[in-house]
Amino acid sequence: MFDLRPGADLRHLRPLALSLSARQRHRGPDWSGVFAEPRCLLVHERLAIVDPAGGAQPLRSADGGLALAVNGEIYNHRELACGLAMPYDFQSGSDCEVINALYRESGTAGIARLNGIFAFALWDADAGRVVVARDPMGVCPLYWGHDGDGRLWVASEMKALARHCADVAVFPPGHVFDSATGALVRFHARAWRDHDATLGATVAPAELREALERAVHRQLMTDVPYGVLLSGGLDSSLVAACAARFARRRVEDDDRAEAWYPRLHSFAIGLPGSPDLAAAEIAARALGTVHHGFTYTLQEGLDAVPEVIRHVETYDVTTIRAATPMYLLARRIRAMGVKMVLSGEGADEVFGGYLYFHKAPDARSFHEECVRKLDALHLFDCARANKAMMAWGVEARVPFLDLEFLDVAMAMDAAAKMAGPGRIEKAVLREAFAGALPEAILWRQKEQFSDGVGYGWIDGLKAHAAAMVDDARLAAASARFPVNPPQTHEACWYRELFEREFPGEACARTVPGGKSIACSSPAAIAWDPAFAAAADPSGRAVAGVHRAAV
DSSP: OBOOSTTOOOGGGHHHHHHHHGGGGGGOTTEEEEEEETTEEEEEEEOOOSSSSSOOSSEEOTTSOEEEEEEEEETTHHHHHHTOSSOOOOOSSOGGGHHHHHHHHHGGGGGGGOOEEEEEEEEETTTTEEEEEEOTTOOSOOEEEEOTTOOEEEESSGGGTTTTOTTOEEOOTTEEEETTTTEEEEOOOOGGGSGGGGTTOOOOHHHHHHHHHHHHHHHTOOSSOEEEEOOSSHHHHHHHHHHHHHHHHHHHHTOTTSOOOSSOEEEEEESTTOHHHHHHHHHHHHHTOEEEEEEOOHHHHHHHHHHHHHHHTOOOHHHHHHHHHHHHHHHHHHHTTOOEEEOOTTHHHHHTOSGGGGGOOSHHHHHHHHHHHHHHGGGTHHHHHHHHHHTTTOEEEOGGGOHHHHHHHTTSOGGGTOOBTTBOTTHHHHHHTTTSSOHHHHTOOOOOHHHHTOHHHHHHHHHHHHHHSOHHHHHTHHHHOOSSOOOSHHHHHHHHHHHHHSOSHHHHTTSOOSOOSTTOOGGGGGGOHHHHHHOOSSGGGSTTTSTTOO
């Protein structure tokens, strides 16, 4: 919380700030830290992954002039610290403290040099200046708003602000707010966003493979036990394959400079008999992981939906379908003492892996849809993976969204990524990792997580929602919910649960709307006339492509 007005004194609001921060304490159950002075009040809930014995937050500069509250990981912190032009007296072993050092050296300009996942608020007491920023892909959530007295509030989750700030909103990824200028500025821009910049560009299979391996290696930075999510799909299996390789190397080299654990543990979940559980077993045996395949019942999933909506802070149908099994899995993972996992989110956005991409009319449309999907990812898969896992104090890292990897994979001409007759989705990625996985996994068709946990899951959700919401309530939903009115019984049920926790139009506007076919953006509905009639976010809605299409 910040109040830069003359004579402001926030210290009497410390109990309020603590109570609001407690609503997101599940994100950081290890410790709570507070920094309070008249114009700044920071409360931090810590999940200790790097430097768990030290690194307590808010992170202070040696002279006390800077105070930083940050959620995330800075993967290139060592390189940045070594490259500083002016000395900085680090006070901890935290990877995030390099943010203070960069700010001291170059102000907000240094933020663009960070490769990591982060959301932070930095207070410069000498300048009376606050800086707020969020990582370029929005892997870490961040919200902001103002109270009735005009004070600025910032929080990792909306639930801390929803009933206190009437204008609560999503803080945009890749942007920085600087109170010195009052401006919100994008700090991350790439030429590859424009399709013309990628025309004719090729990436050799070995280069693509090495780029992902480097991303996984960077993101293994941890001082606590870690694991991998392994659904048995291509994306999670490739991440697991890379992680398994580096885990073995750590054991062989006995590299005590980094955290290491003798065996890599992998985790999967599904309804009994789910496609993902069977595929995950195949992948795990091939990779040599200690695998844990958990099952849940339809009723257990239905029981969890209200809590999932409270934690993930959305009424988006696709997100809730996928977040529920992930939320249940996170609880199992934390019970086993694991605090960090690597996951496969982002691959489908980078390589056009969703089944509707088979209908892309040309490379330009394909590329532009990939960029649209990446821009919206912070509202969908990033929010789902982060919040469903952090509901139980488990951090999810996403190597496919590593900034250096993106600069390789997105610079490729989309013509090389396109799927179609005789060419499976993400073929260019599969070819790059030839031999790394069993053929049945390497060439497994895309299965969205909410489908792969068991086809009965979505069918069960729809049936339950139809029993919970009658036709009259659905007919009246447009008047009750003018922002993104629900169109189905399932969407209406989710919306009613969301409204209980997050009332008001400001909260409703934090969730995107529009029709979708198999996770498409609304723009891609135009690719096939059949999409408009069959629009459903399940991958099984793509007739003629999904082998179990409905």
